Amino acid sequence: MVQYRSPCRGSRVRRPDPPHGTAGVRDGAGLGTVLLLAGLGLFAGAVLAEPAPVAPDPSLRNLRRGATILAGSVMADSAMEHFQGSYHNPAMYVGPMAAAGTMLATLRGGDRNRASAARTMQGAATMIGLMGLGFHGYNILKRPGGLSWNNLFYAAPVGAPGALALAGVLGLGERRMAGSRGPERREDGRILGGVVGASLLVTTAEIALLHFRGAFHNPAMFVPVTIPPAAGAALCLAGLRRPEAARRHRLARALLHLTALLGPVGTAFHAFGVSREMGGWANWRQSLLSGPPMPAPASLTGLALPGLAALREIEGGMDE
């Protein structure tokens, strides 16, 4: 065996054991991460914190909790979704920020001095949510394929900004109900019941779309497309009854309680789904985005609690 002179021999191009660390976070992605983490923190706070008690009124308490949780879910979910979209359009910051704003406004609703600022924030969130629907619709239509299944699956989620608008509306609704009494209050309850009931049906449509995208590969994926719409329909029916006929709606109440329970249960299922992605939680930077959305199921709790509030008012303020 001969030894040859080689210009290449012995060249060590690079040590193959670089220090630990990954490629730097950059551009909008960095801010997105910050928002994401802040959002998750706020969301946790919202769930844990007892809202400032205006009055020991179970309806208002449920309404406020629901509006807060819904806003928190929207905030975290849109922060993650828009992070996945690299915040390529600055307008994408608006959604999560509006959700955070309305969540705080609802949380701190008892502070009299800031009531009008809070109302403005909640109104703005409603408007931004409605505009978001337009943005998302445009995003879907401008892609090749237009209004196609694949764009509905993977382009901007068509109904998601509606949840932001709803969080604003529920916050405003809580303010209104705090000031209403008697028959007026019951009428508010009926309207609230209608809004929440319809929202549950729309939300179900969105869940059905996304779980269809996931091919309903786990039978549990059928649960959130059966119980919430049943609860929504029952709530709408309850609201349609004559106001004089105050009575208990046991089925609607049970379904709403179950729907509220789907928030934490669904979150657990989604956490399991994330663990089934390649690399699981150790690969969280990918799995959290490509797996099932962790913050999404909480929105069912956020809708069910105002639904219970509405039902209570429809029933004539009867305590359980």
Next chain:
Amino acid sequence: MSDFRTPYPGYDVLAKWASPSWNDQTRQVVRERLLNIPRPRFFNEAEWSVLTALCDRIIPQPERAEPVPIAPFIDAALFEGRGTGTRFAEMPPDGAAWRQGLAALDAEAALRFGGRFAGLTAERQDAIIAAAVAGDVTAPAWEGLPPRRFMRGLVLLEIVAIYYAHPAAQSEIGFGGSTSPRGYVRLDAGRFDPWEAGPGIWPDREP
């Protein structure tokens, strides 16, 4: 021709070595490739000198103090009898084709410029390579070895297969590199995952 400039200065696929983009088996493969440069065992000294000169012209790396090694891996593949699955009927078996082709390049150098291939200027080496790639050679040493097939179907393929397997080459083109278990999330044009190369620098485009 001006020197090569990467659109992705500062990007290095190896920076992700300890991240979820790399798993143990990929680390094992790349560590082996970077640390164990094979000793030449197949080619003789004359062939080796033509081969290294040829590799330097197919993939010139003037900007690198330690160029990505190519010739040692060609030698190793031939020594180990690692096949490609194809031998074109008009060609000798791979090892014989390489030996004859390298000798023919040397013969072509003698015929055209009166020197050894390895000793020629870069321009003259390029002229010979271009002629072989185009099938436009005259030295009798090519007899039985179609130059175009030899260059395009064997030499260039093997050289790019070795060069672009190297992390330095993958970094210079902004390739994502290893992807297991972590793959990609953002699939749209102009959208990048944080663990990819950032946007490239493109002189032909507005920033």
Next chain:
Amino acid sequence: MTGAVGTVSRDAEEHPRAVEGRAPDVFSRDGFVPMRQWPEEEPVDFAIVGTGCGGGIAAAKLAQAGFSVVAFDAGPFWRPLADFASDEREQDKLYWLDERISGGNDPISLGSHNSGRCVGGTTVHFQMVALRFRPEWFAARSRLGYGVDWPVDWRVMWKYYAEVERACSISGPVRYPWGPPRGRYPYRAHPVNAAGLVLARGAEALGVPWSPMPVATVSAPRGKSPPCAYRGMCKIGCSTNAKQSILITYIPRALAAGAEIRDLAMVARVETGRDGRVCGLHYHRGGQWRYQRARNVIVAGYAIETPRLLLNSASPQHPQGLANSSGTVGRHLMVHSNHAVWGEFDEEIRFYKGPPLLAVCEHWNYADGDPSRDFDGGYAIMSQGPLPIDYASCLVSNTGVFGTELRRRMALYNRMAGLKIVGETLPQPENRVTLAEETDGFGIPKAHVSFSYCENDKRLFRHSLRFMDRMLRAAGGRNLYESEATAHLMGGCRMGHGPDDSVTDSDGRTWDVPNLFVCDGSLMPTGGGVNSSMTIMANSARIADRLVALGKRGEL
């Protein structure tokens, strides 16, 4: 015989893994599953040569029907999670790298282009395109006036497409724009990556339909398979098991049903008895030659190894090679032309992300009446996503570029997008596999493959190049260049209506030898203008059912 190619898990390339009553658990990093073993001296019901689209499915379905089955594969038995690296050169170990001699006017590249060698076969490295034939292609001669008719009705095939699509959990679009209605794909289509959207923009600009591609990698969890992580390395072996290859679908089912898989077992010769029937096969495993007795033999080695084995099994009763009294074995070999157009884009496409082929346009498979159509057959246009070495190989072999210019053009990798065809070539008797004079490391004559395009093939790919050129420009591509290549293999032992011009009947049973069957892509009488794997799988599933039915009637 090539030695171990890889750096990782070299033992799998050097020593059989499926031994001592257990086989590798493909969903684990180092585990095993129990495996039934059958003695060599006792004839098994079926000895199957090959474990890919043909042999893998036959092994599973026949074992499930209660037959004793031993399936042989020349390659290793991989565990993808532990054995596959994210490295193109390492993963060359998936291909058939033994030398084959390629001639003719347009010699084809083998190896990584079309030939796998491992348990699971070519599906371990295929790019997962899961398309169905156009129904008329099964009667190409009588309905469309070219090629030959299949001895199978399209409606039967349609049923088996559905079966194998379910078995492989194909992720496909809710509505597929071409052909008769098909049931819903088991999983939803994947998001279309930037490279696929280039095809979509081009198609919409030219007014032809396009679709997300149905592919054999899951878009949601399935059993032990995680959803696809869009790592883009499908062609070099999926290291996550999202890809629904034969290795992780039918092979585990075959093992569970009692089939034995023998890896690193190269079958050299099928033995014939005095009565002219086959009685067993000679194979090399663990450093020695061995012999397995069998009541029936199924050859499923794909379009080169199947004819090679039959030709090398000549005996006094079959002097021209087994099943070759008509001289048809090895003939009518087909490929798909893989011509492509590439262009630079302003935006960074980064086609290394996601499965490589996520969008398809089958317009020219169906547009019979178009006045520009000057060819028989059809072609599908697909988006592309080659890894760096694959792309560099295409660039240098087609343009001959080298030097700084090569590095500069490779640096445009992230801004490239391309369209390519899967173009039908017509069956021609002179495109064929024969035995070469030279022998391989086992002493078996090497395969000699001869291929030449006919005029129709050339008209077809020229038409496609013109069309793709317009499409890519319409999508915003600049500095276009063309490339040529081939992919897939079909034919070589075609099935047909009679013993004069085909090797087997519609059951894959050879006309000459009643207990010798073929069950793989070499049966295909025509190639169609779509990737062949689903058609091979559907046909294999159909043949397996036929064998079970024949067995019940005592006609085996």
